[in-house]
Amino acid sequence: MAQFSRLEVAQVMKETGMIPLFFHSDIELSKKVLKACYDGGARLMEFTARGDFAHEVFGELTKYAIAELPGMIMGVGSVTDAGAASLYMALGANFIVTPVLREDIAIACNRKKVLWSPGCGTLTEITRAEELGCEIVKLFPGDIYGPQFVKGVKGPQPWTSVMPTGGVAPTEENLKGWFDAGVTCVGMGSKLISKEIIANKDYAKLEQDVKDALAIVKAVRK
Secondary structure, eight states, rough: OOOSOOHHHHHHHHHHHHEEEESSSSSSHHHHHHHHHHHOOOOOOOOEETTHHHHHHHHHHHHHHHHHHOOOOOEEEEEOSHHHHHHHHHHOSSSSEEOOOOOOHHHHHHTTTOOEEEOOSHHHHHHHHHHTTOOSEEEEEEHHHHHHHHHHHHHHHOOOOOEEEOOOOSSSSHHHHHHHHSSSEEOOOTSSHHHHHHHTTTHHHHHHHHHHHHHHHHHHOO
């Protein structure tokens, strides 16, 4: 069961402006990555459930976060059907992120008042997601659409909250472009939690990189 309401999750997304994305099958390594992100100031983590037995890893990570990382909001990405969404909510997911817009996932999450963020690529999809109760829409793949797309959407729909994921980089130039266009927050995966960091188990660098990225987000949003 979720520890945080969907409105609480949406508020933290808006306040911090960034969600790290990560998946690894090694539970102990995943805990260290999660702690490094937490120590760097991140208060959300999207566990991109793309591997076999990913739910087992997520369950352990969530227990760890509840016990050791107060205020850390655990969510799951790459969810493709309502059955998977229900499984992860039973394991404590506080938000569900999907690559596409699926109404069965919306219904499953709304029933338990868990925030869900569907991947959308057209204004029609975004509008339908909002009609289904979506608070923050995921723009995916973000780098294909770019900040100009967000700016275009916000023209007729200034109430729309957008989170680009895919190709977002922890640089001032990249983040300024997105936030100037009007995004609510961004999702960052391999450009933040790189293969090199994982291979070298350089958790101190990851912690610093998260701090730096959050500082850039704060600066460009002023």
